[in-house]
Amino acid sequence: MTTDTRDMRNIQEDYSKDINEDIHWAKINEDVLRSMENPRMGYWIAVGVSLFLLSFAVIAEIYQYNTGMGPSNLNWPHMWDLYIATFVFWIGMSHSGTLLSAILHIIKADWRKPIYRFAEAMTTFSLMTAGLFPIIHLGRLWNMYWVIPYYSDRGIWPNFRSPLVWDAFAITTYLTSSALFLFVGMIPDLAICRDNAKGWRKKLYTALSLGWRGDDRQWRNFRKTYLLMACFLIPLAVSVHSIVSADFAMSIMPGWHVTTFPPYFVAGALYSGCAAIITLFILLRYFFRFEEYMTIAILEKTCKLTFAISMVWTYLLFIEFAATWYGPDAVDKELLIGKFTGPYSPLFITMIFLGSILPLTLAFEKFRRNIPMMFVVSLLLNVGMWLERYMIVTPTLSLSYEPFAQNVMWPSWVEWFILLGSFGWFGLLFLVFVKIFPSVSMYEVKEMIFHRRHLANKEIAAVMHRRLDDAEKKPSTTTPEPGLEGA
């Protein structure tokens, strides 16, 4: 089977199958390990572009650190702007991995298996990006550790009533948990890497695989740990974005003081996370030639999921409009009208178009199977979601209770550079990840194929399920016992 050199890109894919069950297990190892070695020119170009973008942010941040927050055009009353909007955006992106690996793991949607690894990596890296923004936006960021409750002889603690302190707790907890989850889920794969690596990689994987031998006891413990962490991560993911929404919902400003913000933010987070999964799915599929694992059928399922979440988000958005419109708060209503007609209205209307109308394309099979189109759509959906965060933060600051303070502010190059740089930083982390760690879960793809074979062919299933004590039985009893399923 190793001589099978069919180029999968040239043959018509079977859209009804999530994965081809005939892939040889050795080929899975081979394909995934191949993706981790010998970077081609394209990879170095991508690294270069990421570093270039990152350098923008570094320059802007050095300038801002030395000068103060003034050059970013922040003003009175626009005390938060792109920084906080982008922070919320990156926190939102981090919900993708949890959704795919934890929620879909628990509901046993096994189509997630070829694509969850990079989604989890995306979770960790977007959190590492998001965490930078509250620090960057601080006026005196060298004192940022004051937010952490540590015992000081001054007897001063952070203000536990402040949503920003909750943010700090929530983000560090979520970052630690999602990084651990990513690592734990990777251990069997790291063992495969260890067995095939040389040089420094061998040392690295030996240390990271924690002595994985793949014996029965290890698998049992591994399964339990993984499930436990998945169960732990789901409420955590929901609470993290609820707490981020509390940054706004706990205030008294019109447009922020909204009861539906927690679910609205969580829906928005899952939405942008899913859209980002589609983007990276297509990129990895193309660059690493993962056509056999990241199939169109799986892409379609991801698109359907994105579509469903986008409709939930749209529903919550319109609930917010309705609650404001029929509510008693005149200032809130004025703000809503201001969002549609004021200086930020082009952005706001674009956001509604990209967030609520564009995802309708995901409802059609014809579009879902069109990869270039899905790539563009997924990017545009994320542009829409970024605009959503911007349109939460800025119009409220622009139009609130105090008429004398109302003004329009557009961000300066400093803010844009730092925003661009965050994409560079995320890209860099991700690029390093895909070359050092397997971006497709080898053992879970094997599991998936195993189960698919089992579904497709009862006889094979019976043979593979046969245990040592089964050997004495007659081989003709091919129907597997129900208790043996799900090995």
Add this chain to the structure above:
Amino acid sequence: MSLQNLLQDWSRYRRGREEGGFHNYEHMWGMSIDLNLCIGCNACSVACYAENNLAVVGKDKYEKHQAMHWMRIERYWDEPDLGEGRVSEYQQHGASFLPMNCQQCNAATCEPVCPVAATYHTPDGLNAQVYNRCIGSRYCSNNCPYRLRYFNFYSYYEDSWPEPLNLQLNPDLSVRDKGVMEKCTFCIQRIRVAKDKAQREHRVLQDGEFTTACAQTCPTSAIVFGDMLKMYDPNSTNPSSKVIELWEKHQVELGVTEQEKHNPKIRGYRVLEHLNTDPCIMFLDRVREV
């Protein structure tokens, strides 16, 4: 140590909840601003700049809304309806002025949101800002419905007070560096000096013994500053004051979200009090001949 603080704060909080009013307060500084008397001369604002070492940011930064006027005179030109359906094309009565400084809310929205507790409520009824503790998250300013908190977007001490202007700085309070939030303090340095002096002389602080820079400078005495504790704490030894007289005369009270008034001629109101911020500044509405 801190557990003890926590329990003390908790019991004080419970007492305030259960018995109402202001307990264990030393003072309750308040203000009354009469808009009938305000002529919009900006003297209060200038006095505030001089007293509190406020940076003069310059024209370009002012245009970018990065100024720091703790006491600002808001001008409203728009007067669309003059009543009884008469709409005037022209500004008949000049601008309307609204001097706005920190309202020293008793239920301040800026306090709970600060991550490092740099802003807190003092036993003087003041909403204090600790510059050294501030890390510049700017959440307080975002959550101030009056937008009365100003941020040091730059370090101004070189540009704003070039030699020898640095000699004019008030030595009683600090010059703030970049990245720090600041706001009106009701001239806390003056309060401190007056309290210390009264304590040395073993007497209670008298009304009118000192006042804030804005009240002192106002040419029409539109701003009246004083201690209002006597109004809420009958056991207090603090003397009654002119501010209490004004608040009582205009039937304005602390601790409510809507003032009960039966006589339309009574002009007192507090800005945005329906938000339950409980501001300590009462404004007296401007009366005009239409």
